[in-house]
Every structure is written in C-alpha cells, then in structure tokens.
Amino acid sequence: MKRKKERQGNRPLSADELLRFMAEEERPLLWREILRRLGLAREEGIGLRRLLRQLTEEGKLVRIRGNRYGLPTKMNLVVGKLRCHPDGFAFVIPEKEGEDHIFISPRKLGGALHGDRVVARVESMRRKGKEGRVIRVLERSFKKVVGRFARGKHYAYLVPEDERILQEIFIPEGETKRAKAGQIVVAEIVRYPEATERPEGRITHILGYPDDPEIEPQIIIHKYDLPHRFSSAALAQARTLPSIPSPEQYHDRVDLRQIPTFTIDGEKARDFDDAVAIEEDEKGERLLYVSISDVSHYVEEGSPLDQEAFFRGTSVYFPDRAIPMFPPELSNELGCLQPGVDRLTLTVEMRFDEEGEPKGVRFYPSVIRSAKRLTYTAVRKALVDGDEATQRELRPLMPSLEAMARLAEALRARRLARGALDFDLPEPEVILNLQGEAEDVVRAERNLAHQIIEEFMIAANEAVARFLEEAGIPSIYRIHEPPSEESMKEFRRFLSCLGYRMRKTETPSPKGLQKVLEAVRGKKEEKVVNKLLLRSMKWAKYAAENIGHFGLASQAYTHFTSPIRRYPDLMVHRLVKRVLSKRGGRLSPEELAQKADHLSNRERVAMEAEREILDRYRVRLMKDRIREVYDGVISGVTAFGFFVELDDIYVEGLVPMTSLHDDYYRYDEKRYVLIGERTGKTFRIGDPVRVRVERVDVERRRIDFGLITG
Incomplete structure (x- = not known):
C-alpha cells in the first residue's frame, strides 16, 4: 500500500491536488481508497x-464499474x-487540442445525440484513424428540438429539423398540443434515448406551416434557444430609466458637447453606441475622440438588467429584426x-502624428451631443x-x-505593415x-x-487593452490564437495546387499569410x-x-x-x-475566465x-x-461534386458528380x-462555369x- 500523501495545513483538497494524485496512481480507485491514501479524515x-462528482461532470475524471475513479487518458478514454x-x-471531437477525432459507428452511439458532451472509449486503430464507442453522456446539448410534426x-x-439529430422524437397522446401533421413544432425532451428506446418529448410550441415566411426566424430562435423575451x-x-440624463450626472465628466461629434452606421441600425470626433493642429497632429455609450452608468453590476445581458451575451441580428441584449x-x-x-x-482620446503613430492617450467619462446621424452610404457619397x-x-x-479619412488611411497602413490580415x-x-x-x-458594400x-474602433480597443494591462489588474481580452500546424499544412498544399508557394515555418506569422492575400489580390481565385x-484560422474568443x-497582429486587444x-x-x-477612479474590488482571474468562456459560447451560438x-x-x-441560368465560380471540389458560388446572387449550390454525364x-x-478519365477534362477551384438551377x-x-458550360 502506498503511504499517505502529505498536504499543507487543514485547507480543503483542491481539484488540482486531486488530479495530480490520481495521475500518480497505477489503477482506478474507490472513494474510500482515495480518502485513505490522501490521509483525509472521515x-x-x-x-x-x-469534488469527485464535479471532476466527473467536467470529464477530468471518469467513474467506471464498481464506482472506481480514474483519469480518462489512463483508460484509453476521450x-x-x-x-x-x-x-x-x-x-467525437476531443476537448484536448491536437488529438485525432474518433469515428463512432451508428451502433455505438450509446443513446448520445448530436452536440452532446461524451466520454468515448477508443477500441481500434484503422488506416483512416481511431474508432470507438460512446460509453457515457456527460452533458446533453439541448433540451428542445424543432421539427415537423407527423402521425403514424x-x-x-417529430421529425427533427436538424438532420444531425438522427432519431425521431416520440410524442405520446395528450402531449401533442393539438398539432396538425406537417406543422413545424417545438418539443421538449422528457426522456433521452437509451440503447434500445427512442427519445420522448412533449410539444410546447406550434410555429406554423413551412411555407409561412415568418417561420424561419421562429425556427432559429427556438432551435438555438435564443432568449427573445426579457424577464x-x-x-x-x-x-x-429616465428618458434623458439629468445635468446632475454631468459632474466629474468632460464636456465634449461643443466638439463636432457624429455617428456613422448602416441604414437599418437602431443602436448607435459609438460616436467620433476629430481635431487637427497646425503641426498636422490629430486628436481623435472615440466616445462610447456609458451603459455601465445605468446598468449596475448584478442588477436584473445586468443578469439578463450576461445571460444573452450579445445581440443577435436577423435580416428583418434584432434580438437585443438590452x-x-x-x-x-x-x-x-x-x-x-x-x-x-x-x-x-488619442493623439496621432501625420503617419498615424500614437503620441498619447487619455480615458475619461464624458458628455456629448451628436451633431448628426450619418450612414455609410452618405459618407461614401461625400468622400x-x-x-x-x-x-x-x-x-x-x-x-x-x-481629416478622418486621412487618419484612417494612415492607421490602416501601419496596421497592415505590422502584418494584420485583411480578408476581402x-x-x-x-x-x-x-x-x-x-x-x-447581395454582397454588402464595404x-x-x-x-x-x-x-x-480597432485603435480604441487596442488603447484600452494596453491601458488595462499596464494597470496590472485582471481583465478580459479578445484573443486570437495562431492557426494549427495541421490546418496550415493543408492550406499550403491547397496553395501549391493553384501555383502559389508559401514558406514553411514552424509557427505561421501574420505577415507570411498577408503576403499570400496580396499575391492573389485581383486574381480569379x-x-x-x-x-x-x-x-x-481558429475562432477569436474572450479570455482572462x-x-x-x-489576425490583427496585435499584442493586446479587447472589446x-x-x-x-x-x-x-x-x-x-x-x-x-x-482604474480611473482608483476603486478597489476586482474579479479574480478564475471568475473572469469563467465569464469569458460563457461569453465566447454565447457569441458562437449567435454567429451560427x-x-x-x-x-x-x-x-x-x-x-x-x-x-434559371447563372454564371459563377467553382468554390469547392469534393468526391461527390463541386460547389459553385454565383456571380449575380450571393448564393452557393452543388453540381453533383452524378449530374456529369459526359x-x-x-x-x-x-x-x-475532378478529372475526367476519358477526356481529361478538369474542374478545379476558381474555374468559371455556367449553371442552371435544377x-x-x-x-x-x-x-x-x-x-451548362465550364
């Protein structure tokens, strides 16, 4: 028997300590064995x-038969x-970055559904990779399903609207809400699938028939569980809240109402939260004011509005409406x-010289009065x-x-010079x-x-990130990790097929990728x-x-x-x-990290x-x-055909391999x-083609x- 582990003082056992202990053990252990070997009192x-329950739910430990606990990595589990x-x-897409995906055959799903967080056992290694089976569902990905109501x-x-939900949902009589066959409905899952049983649900909403134009936003709202009603x-x-701020609130604020300040937004925008102003001196230096709505003045931390906004994380925008955060x-x-x-x-407040180099920055609460609401179209027409x-x-x-146009050009030139990627x-x-x-x-104008x-906005966000970093307080940043070696290897191979070369380096640099974008500018590909x-690229996200x-080639960035x-x-x-008020009280890095993860997830849901x-x-x-017939460009080639993006309409479709009869x-x-065996005819990315909607x-x-032709 191993001797008891020594711990410092009488403080509670931490998760890290328990995981380190389990990593040293040679086999899965019972609860009482862990208690005894760690020298813990009854x-x-x-x-x-x-703690064992928490780490098991997080997937850091796995409980196996006999109520024994062990590390997944030591048991061939992922x-x-x-x-x-x-x-x-x-x-199964492993949470640990860099690990290979595990193929799961239909018979080995073990009642898991698309999006579930699972534990899988690797059972074999094939030529194409790992194969395994799901042994436990740690967390269900959804509680509601949108789909078409049907009767046997x-x-x-319910036939799930998302094809990746592989099982139909059984609806008992009395739980149909009088839905009619063919209607789009929402069902709450009351019993998840087992190895031999289908999932069961009850209808909670009837959205309407598929031909109704209003159905699409409703499907998305319920499918992604978007909170669309405020508490x-x-x-x-x-x-x-008052309709206008009172003059008493102007105390301790810099009065910028005499400076010509304005907003620039899209024609359909309703929430104007940023305004800009600029001043130039005789030396050619520019003083740029980026003034952002002081929402935090009205929304106290922990208040109902604050809790609702944190839960939502972000506003969501549809072509015909917005689901706002406030x-x-x-x-x-x-x-x-x-x-x-x-x-x-x-x-x-940022000062720049003629070349756009920063010469100083200030941060302060202020009061402004916007002179005009400008649109991108109006500014384009004028400038x-x-x-x-x-x-x-x-x-x-x-x-x-x-003056703003001159400064923006200088800032953009400096940003590109340091290697920032500019995707067109x-x-x-x-x-x-x-x-x-x-x-x-259509393609939105830029x-x-x-x-x-x-x-x-980039300049302001960078200035704020540097300010908080220099202040030395825990903060939240907008980070973007370098792409993985595997994705760059694939991208390099793709480029070589188009006749371009990209230097092979251990770690890709923004400047190296920027050269690629410059090389293809104006070309068909x-x-x-x-x-x-x-x-x-990896997804940008929030982090403590x-x-x-x-992507921005920036050392410090935030939103x-x-x-x-x-x-x-x-x-x-x-x-x-x-920081400005020198007030105490701050969130710990751990709290910030948890909030950052939640907000990154909410952003991802909104984007999808x-x-x-x-x-x-x-x-x-x-x-x-x-x-109807359209011209387009091949945007992707696969073993089952090729995708075409149309020139006149921003739409992509597939030319199936089975439709190529020549x-x-x-x-x-x-x-x-794609290569024709008899004719040698090829279809490759970037080729112009003419197609008909079939x-x-x-x-x-x-x-x-x-x-038609290509």
Whole structure:
C-alpha cells in the first residue's frame, strides 16, 4: 500500500491536488481508497465526494464499474463533443487540442445525440484513424428540438429539423398540443434515448406551416434557444430609466458637447453606441475622440438588467429584426447616441502624428451631443463619389470627415505593415419584400466609411487593452490564437495546387499569410483563397489571459466599443472606470475566465444562428428560380461534386458528380480537382462555369445546379 500523501495545513483538497494524485496512481480507485491514501479524515469525505462528482461532470475524471475513479487518458478514454452526420455515423471531437477525432459507428452511439458532451472509449486503430464507442453522456446539448410534426397509424412523432439529430422524437397522446401533421413544432425532451428506446418529448410550441415566411426566424430562435423575451424584473428596471440624463450626472465628466461629434452606421441600425470626433493642429497632429455609450452608468453590476445581458451575451441580428441584449428603453433610447440630445459616454482620446503613430492617450467619462446621424452610404457619397448634394448637406462636417479619412488611411497602413490580415470577403445582405420574403441576396458594400469606423474602433480597443494591462489588474481580452500546424499544412498544399508557394515555418506569422492575400489580390481565385484561409484560422474568443490577437497582429486587444450589444464591452467599461477612479474590488482571474468562456459560447451560438438564417433565406429565394441560368465560380471540389458560388446572387449550390454525364470523373484529393478519365477534362477551384438551377430542397437547405458550360 502506498503511504499517505502529505498536504499543507487543514485547507480543503483542491481539484488540482486531486488530479495530480490520481495521475500518480497505477489503477482506478474507490472513494474510500482515495480518502485513505490522501490521509483525509472521515468528515472530509463529503467534500471529497463533491469534488469527485464535479471532476466527473467536467470529464477530468471518469467513474467506471464498481464506482472506481480514474483519469480518462489512463483508460484509453476521450472526452469531447459528438458531431453526428445525417448518414448515421458520428465523430467525437476531443476537448484536448491536437488529438485525432474518433469515428463512432451508428451502433455505438450509446443513446448520445448530436452536440452532446461524451466520454468515448477508443477500441481500434484503422488506416483512416481511431474508432470507438460512446460509453457515457456527460452533458446533453439541448433540451428542445424543432421539427415537423407527423402521425403514424397509432402514434405521433417529430421529425427533427436538424438532420444531425438522427432519431425521431416520440410524442405520446395528450402531449401533442393539438398539432396538425406537417406543422413545424417545438418539443421538449422528457426522456433521452437509451440503447434500445427512442427519445420522448412533449410539444410546447406550434410555429406554423413551412411555407409561412415568418417561420424561419421562429425556427432559429427556438432551435438555438435564443432568449427573445426579457424577464419581468429586467423590463421593470428598464422602465425606471429616465428618458434623458439629468445635468446632475454631468459632474466629474468632460464636456465634449461643443466638439463636432457624429455617428456613422448602416441604414437599418437602431443602436448607435459609438460616436467620433476629430481635431487637427497646425503641426498636422490629430486628436481623435472615440466616445462610447456609458451603459455601465445605468446598468449596475448584478442588477436584473445586468443578469439578463450576461445571460444573452450579445445581440443577435436577423435580416428583418434584432434580438437585443438590452430592452429598447436602453438600447434604442437612453443608451443610444441619437443626434441633438445629451448622452453620457466613456471617451478614448488619442493623439496621432501625420503617419498615424500614437503620441498619447487619455480615458475619461464624458458628455456629448451628436451633431448628426450619418450612414455609410452618405459618407461614401461625400468622400468617394464627390456627390455635390451630399457634400452640401454635410458641409459643417466635411472638414472632420476629410481629416478622418486621412487618419484612417494612415492607421490602416501601419496596421497592415505590422502584418494584420485583411480578408476581402463581403458579407451577404438579404433584401426582403413587404411580405418578409427574400427578393435578393447581395454582397454588402464595404467602402471608405466602413474603413474609417473600423480603424478607429480597432485603435480604441487596442488603447484600452494596453491601458488595462499596464494597470496590472485582471481583465478580459479578445484573443486570437495562431492557426494549427495541421490546418496550415493543408492550406499550403491547397496553395501549391493553384501555383502559389508559401514558406514553411514552424509557427505561421501574420505577415507570411498577408503576403499570400496580396499575391492573389485581383486574381480569379482571390475569393476562394480568402475564404479557405479564413476557415484555416481558429475562432477569436474572450479570455482572462492575454496571448495577443493573431489576425490583427496585435499584442493586446479587447472589446470596448459596443456595450449596448456585447456584454464583454460592458465588463471592460467597468474595469476602465475602476482604474480611473482608483476603486478597489476586482474579479479574480478564475471568475473572469469563467465569464469569458460563457461569453465566447454565447457569441458562437449567435454567429451560427445568424449564418443559418441567411442560408434559409438563400434557399427560399432560389426555390422560385428553378431552370434559371447563372454564371459563377467553382468554390469547392469534393468526391461527390463541386460547389459553385454565383456571380449575380450571393448564393452557393452543388453540381453533383452524378449530374456529369459526359465522362467518368475521379476526385484527386491531393490536387483538389475532378478529372475526367476519358477526356481529361478538369474542374478545379476558381474555374468559371455556367449553371442552371435544377433542384431546391427547402427542408434540407440544399441547392443543386446542373452544369451548362465550364
């Protein structure tokens, strides 16, 4: 028997201590064995049980038969997320970065569903990788399922709208809410699947029939469980907010109301949370004011509004609506920097020389009065198009706009010189008619006005991150890790197929990738290379530890400029104020890390919901365009066909391999190309083609094209 482990003092056993102890053990242990070997008193057993339960739920320990505990890595077990495929198989994506995915056959899912956090046992190694089985579900990914209601001869069931949920949901009689066959409904899971039993649910909402244009936003809201109704406590607090700030609140604030300040946003924007102003001196130095709505003045930490905002994490934007982080009394009124009214703000005042080099920065609470609400289109007309009517309308602000354009150009040049990546990928914009149906999907414009605001917000965010880092207090950062070696190897191979070379280095640098983007600029493959490089990048996220931002080539970055629609910005505002006022009280790095993880997850959910709603509108648009002909570019090549992105409409569809009748085609995986065995004809990424819309499956969100010429 091993001798008892010695611990310092009588403090409770920590998770790290227990994990280190378990790593030294040669076999899985019972609870009483752990208690005895650690030299714990009997009364400490309750705390040990609680810690074992916590680490088991987190997947850091695994409980096996006989109630023994061990480390997953010592038992050939892997903890990860299950990713199911519509064809029935699945993969476990390990939480530990760098580990290979584990293939799970349909018979070995063990009642787990798509997205579940699971423990899997690796059972074999095949040529294509590891294979295994799910032995335990640690955490279910969803409690509700959206789908089509259907009736069998003696029972009712729900066909999940998400094809990756592989089992139908049985609905007992009395739990159907009188839904009719074919309607889209929401079901709450009351019993999850076992090895031999289907999942069971009860209908909670009837959303309507599939042809209703209003159905798409409702599906997304329920599918992603987006909180779209505010709590009564949050609404009650919002109603107590004043419509305008009182002059008593201006004390200890810098008065910027005499400086020409304005907002620049999109035509449809309603929540204006950033305003800008600029002054130039005779030396050519510029003083830039970035004033951000002081939401933290009205939303006290821990209040109902604060709790609601943290739970949501971010606002979510659909083509026809927004799901805001705050009620309209704050997001569209008191916290909105509307023109002609006084608003409380937090200002970053930055001084730059002619080349855009920073010469000084100040932070302070302020009060502003926006002179005008400008749009990106109006600024473009005035500065780029030279539209005389717009210039006359904006005459008092033209000197400021021209100075801002010069400064933004200098800031952008400095940012690119240090290696920041500038992806030229326009965002899709859905044009809706009065009935809420998609009329068109176009590439959203990105002009000089967008660049002005983008550069100023980046400069402000970097200045705030440096300020908090220098203050030495725990903070929350926006980080972006370098891409993995495997993704860069794949991207390098793809580039070589297009005739480009990329230096092989141990650690990729932003400058090296920037050279690739410059090399393809203006070429037919530019868009595809931009898209594939972006896919090769890791997701940016929030963290308590600053490791820099790879894509921006920035040593310190955070989010500060949008506290109406992003909760991390609200947190950063509070931290800045705490430093400025020299007040005590701070969150621990552990608390910040937990909040950062939650907010990164909420952002990811919002992004996936926004992406899916766009895909749905694209498919609905194309279902009325069967047999229409379009020009496009091959955007991806696979073993089952190739994808084409259309020139005139921002839509992508598949030309299936089975529709190519002029030859037998084989897929060359190493060269990303389809090759005709008889003719030698090839289809590769970037090739122009002409296609016809052949089939649109709204339910599966799939668009099939037929090749006309290419």
